[in-house]
Amino acid sequence: MTASTIERDQDAGATSTRYHYTRVVEIAGRTVRARLERGVYRNHSGAVAEVLTDQDWSTLAADDLNNWWHDTPPPSVDVDAAAVLGPLAERLLHRAAEILTAPPPTVTLSPHLYRAVSALLATSSGYNAECRIDPNDITWATDNGGTLHIFENPDGSVTFTKAHRDECAFVASKGGQDCDDECYFDLPSRI
Ligand SMILES: [Zn+2]
Numbered sequence: 001m002t003a004s005t006i007e008r009d010q011d012a013g014a015t016s017t018r019y020h021y022t023r024v025v026e027i028a029g030r031t032v033r034a035r036l037e038r039g040v041y042r043n044h045s046g047a048v049a050e051v052l053t054d055q056d057w058s059t060l061a062a063d064d065l066n067n068w069w070h071d072t073p074p075p076s077v078d079v080d081a082a083a084v085l086g087p088l089a090e091r092l093l094h095r096a097a098e099i100l101t102a103p104p105p106t107v108t109l110s111p112h113l114y115r116a117v118s119a120l121l122a123t124s125s126g127y128n129a130e131c132r133i134d135p136n137d138i139t140w141a142t143d144n145g146g147t148l149h150i151f152e153n154p155d156g157s158v159t160f161t162k163a164h165r166d167e168c169a170f171v172a173s174k175g176g177q178d179c180d181d182e183c184y185f186d187l188p189s190r191i
Pocket residue numbers: 163164165168169170171179180181182183
């Protein structure tokens with residue numbers, strides 16, 4: 001973990017139908033908890049890192065069940081929940097620390113931008129599209145290509161782009177100037 005992580009609390013337990021492990025830490029002054037639960041069934045299981053904001057926990061990162069569920073033992077009172085789920089909590093808290101210490105630019109969703117997101121979904125996946133983005137996809141999109149930049153252009157159009165480096169002239173000018181032609185990103189290992 002990072003140097004600014006302070007341990008606050010942890011809790012673990014196991015029954016014949018579930019076991020859980022919760023670890024609460026302070027990262028860069030924010031209270032963050034990793035909450036992991038392994039039930040008999042997949043839909044009684046989950047792994048999330050959450051940050052405390054205004055008395056509410058909001059999700060920072062989540063670990064897809066496919067990444068760990070089959071590698072963990074089925075519930076039993078003999079399971080050492082902290083030993084089994086502790087490494088997963090550590091991984092989630094590490095991702096949470098990365099997010100909190102290098103926050104992405106805050107995006108305010110104006111009504112126009114909200115409708116532009118609707119158009120992005122509709123034009124890419126159909127006018128009545130529904131799309132559920134899994135935690136793995138979010139991590140993959142964050143790790144590959146450029147940071148998402150959104151420009152509301154003077155003519156009412158909206159540009160969504162992951163094609164440029166943050167220091168590219170196109171990004172610095174919010175779409176006013178052309179790309180400096182030095183924006184290359186490694187090809188992702190998973191499409
Ligand atoms: Zn560029």
